[in-house]
Amino acid sequence: MATATEAPPLAPAPETKPPRPPRRRGRWTPYWLLLPGLLWLVVFFALPVIYQASTSVQTGSLEEGYKVTWHFATYWDALSEYWPQFVRSVLYAASATVLCLLLGYPLAYLIAFRAGRWRNLIMILVIAPFFTSFLIRTLAWKTILADGGPVVDALNTLHVLDVTAWLGWTDGDRVLATPLAVVCGLTYNFLPFMILPLYTSLERIDPRLHEAANDLYAKPSTTFRRVTFPLSMPGVVSGTLLTFIPASGDYINSDLLGSTDTRMVGNVIQSQFLRILDYPTAAALSFILMAAILVIVTLYIRRSGTEDLV
């Protein structure tokens, strides 16, 4: 703006050529630097996706091979056969995401504003479960929630399980092999994915904004509602996405903590690929899942109005 006022407004100076960009040789450098990443993306993402897309419209058998016959009916068949598992996946993943947010937000808030010198220690504790494998962590829940174990006994004594059984989340006096166990497992396994982005965006909030709100006679609850929470929205959105997306495709939790009526779409895909050897149906199911997640996520981002923040 400042330079515009110096130059004559209408008549351009005839003799002065625009100066040559100083480092012409470096023009391609950014592209060269992009190349490894692009190659990686093509080889490990784009090609497999194309391959799967092709598989989903093939027909055939292991003996005769598979040929592309543009058999789109596979999609419809897969959807009409396995829609309950799709609905269940979305429901479980959404429940786990909400639980993660309810559990993770206070903790992230604590770490960001109140932890003081304990901050690093608490962060390590949040990440520590990642030092062991996903499978071991899930199996640990089978011990914690074992029938007649202390946790289940306590819940029975307090009649909590009567309430959850009435809601259809548990069955009889047990927790394992019920929807509740699967959702708890999902929540536990994906909680750090919620806490970390929440922490990053909460930590960025200037504490002086809180003081300012206070000076303007805002109650702490108003400060949270009008200042802190809106500013932490990017963290909430990326946290929920990082939790919801992997949770909806997960099959380990349902396999180990669930029962026959808790199977998610991940379990169906696994059994189609490995047991039944129906590769087209498995590929079609994967694509339907991808499309469903894409639609849900797009709607969600539009609604939460943080397109440019994510």
Added chain:
Amino acid sequence: MYKRQLLRASAGGALAVGGLGALSACGIPAAGNTQGGVPAEDHSKEEKTVSFSNWTEYMDVDDSGRNHPTLDAFTERTGIKVKYTEDINDNTEFFGKIKPQLAAGQDTGRDIIVLTDWLAARLIRLGWVQKLDPANLPNAFTHLSAQFRDPDWDPGRAYSYPWQGISTVIAYNKKALDGVEVKTLSDLLDNTKLKGRVGLLTEMRDTIGMTLLDQGKDPAAFVADDYDAAVARLQKAVDKGQIRRFTGNDYTADLAKGDFAACLAWAGDVVQLKADNPDIDFVIPDSGYMTSSDAMLIPNKARHKTNAERLIDYYYEPQPAAELAAYINFVCPVDGVKDDLAKIDEDAANNPLILPDKAMQAKSRAFRSLSSEEETEFEEKFAKLTGA
């Protein structure tokens, strides 16, 4: 804005056109009918080595936990080094792993693989394994026990020899049963006192086989209607909430903790569980029990076929077979090991789960082989039963 949309639309169009071409270029080639297997040049003479892929915890281990005494003895005697890898965890997953190489006619890098017989049958059907040379297998031929001699999927054992036999029985946890008596699979499926505390196996042939036996059918000669009836019987139990879970190997933890009061189980595991926990025991229903086996196979293009055959034959000598049986407690497929086994472990030698006596053998049943179409259809019905 309009321009941007137009650009996007045309880019999408270009992608779609390019995509269509790319999609139809893909496809999975036929498995190829390579009946009899494809041998590779046998490098057994120059390269004194053999690569052996097996399941985890399926081999004897010495006290240090690093050496396998029976394999070491083999190397000492023959000079053939064994590259022993425990990289098989699950039949279906391992099939997914080696399928691309075998379908493309390439060497898998393995000379011996051990797969449960239904998958062994599939590999033979697809022509992905090599015919064995009887001249290299004198011990195996003489000592193979009668109940494993003539499976319908590999008559006369042209392609495969059992590594160990697996019996499927009913196991229970006395403490968790709390006085309830179980003798048959029907007890597990019907007794309301066991609601939500019964486990079945994800291995279709074991669970359906036991159900067929319970319904008085022969798993070695059933028809599609019998199969559907067995699935319907199980579906009723699932709908009632009787079945807690369908499991793979992980049922052992559920049974030991008492989350399963009773379940279908593999006898080799039960022997070990019983040693750790006196509450655990097993019962063999009067209607019989299922026996399958894990079979050793030599995949196509394996580089050391003769060495592999010598290793297979070695495990059919009574002495190494006894050592192995004493350690891993599965059904020993080798005849005449009783004396050798008694010298190592008297109890094991008298355990009908390890060395089945006449009465045990009489109750043993095998699942018949399935055609490719049947396999897909049956697995699909079974998968629906288990929820997916």
